[in-house]
Amino acid sequence: xxxxxxxxxxxxxxxxxxxxxxxxxxxxxxxxxxxxxxxxxxxxxxxxxxxxxxxxxxxxxxxxxxxxxxxxxxxxxxxxxxxxxxxxxxxxxxxxxxxxxxxxxxxxxxxxxxxxxxxxxxxxxxxxxxxxxxxxxxxxxxxxxxxxxxxxxxxxxxxxxxxxxxxxxxxxxxxxxxxxxxxxxxxxxxxxxxxxxxxxxxxxxxxxxxxxxxxxxxxxxxxxxxxxxxx
Numbered sequence: 494x495x496x497x498x499x500x501x502x503x504x505x506x507x508x509x510x511x512x513x514x515x516x517x518x519x520x521x522x523x524x525x526x527x528x529x530x531x532x533x534x535x536x537x538x539x540x541x542x543x544x545x546x547x548x549x550x551x552x553x554x555x556x557x558x559x560x561x562x563x564x565x566x567x568x569x570x571x572x573x574x575x576x577x578x579x580x581x582x583x584x585x586x587x588x589x590x591x592x593x594x595x596x597x598x599x600x601x602x603x604x605x606x607x608x609x610x611x612x613x614x615x616x617x618x619x620x621x622x623x624x625x626x627x628x629x630x631x632x633x634x635x636x637x638x639x640x641x642x643x644x645x646x647x648x649x650x651x652x653x654x655x656x657x658x659x660x661x662x663x664x665x666x667x668x669x670x671x672x673x674x675x676x677x678x679x680x681x682x683x684x685x686x687x688x689x690x691x692x693x694x695x696x697x698x699x700x701x702x703x704x705x706x707x708x709x710x711x712x713x714x715x716x717x718x719x720x721x722x723x724x
Contacts, residue, residue: 496708499523499544499568501536501559502551506573509697510548517701527551536562544568546704553577553636557584564588569710571703573599573696575641585713592707596716597641599699603673604717606688607649610675613686614650622679625655629673630664639663642673645717650675670696 498519500507503526511521522544525535530551536559541547546569549559553576563570564587572595584593598604617623629643639661647659670690677684690696702723703716 494518495520496545496705497522497543498704499525499541499547501525501530501547501549501563502527502574504550506550506693506697507548509693510550510700513694513697513701517698517705519701519704523547527555530555530559533558533562536566538566541566541568546570546708548573548700548704550574550700560584560593561587564591564593567591569593569704569707571599571700571707572596573700576637578641581713588711588713590711592710593713594703594707594716594719595713596703597645598671598696599703599716600688600690600695601699601702601720601723602695603642603671603688603690604699604720606673606686607646607717610646610686611649611653613675613677613684614655615653617677617684618654618656620679621657622681623677624657624660624679625650626660626662626676626678627674628662628664628676629671630666630669631671632668633665635665638665640671640673642671646673646675 496519498521503524514521523540529535547563549572551574556574556577557580569592575597627643629640672689674687
């Protein structure tokens, strides 16, 4: 059955999602650019009429208001914007009646990488001679630094028992889709774990899989926690 999709944020990610949408059973019914949506003004019952789910990739300063409007209109939503998570508690309350999937990164490979990093942190936590670092590089247009993904990796490490300092650094240059690296270092050796995205396509495919999953759900879910349920 074809499902009806709205794309909120029609930049590079939005256009990639449109290109792949039909593979995942979606008909794109609305394309809403950031330029026409100041303060969420373009998100109305009329523009979203008949839409089953929205995918939101915009800017940190716009995402929370977009999400609140989508929730009030009863539209299930996938949000790939980062840098707005200080508002997450409020947005979760807005989505008590319909579904939201949010995430720092919608690459399936990156989320499996997070699980590998969490396990490494659990093991290195017991080895006091090892310090740890996190590093990432993204394209020059990325707004938040460090990225939400790098901050999530650090949180994963802490939750798994690595309580010592984790030094973070970030670079912004060119058109790099995204590289994240976690390292552990001692006087004897260095262990490095790295994920490198080759293009935005992996992010778009993950978001579309999440969009199929969230239709009919209630509540807010992090992409990482639903990964095992995706078709």
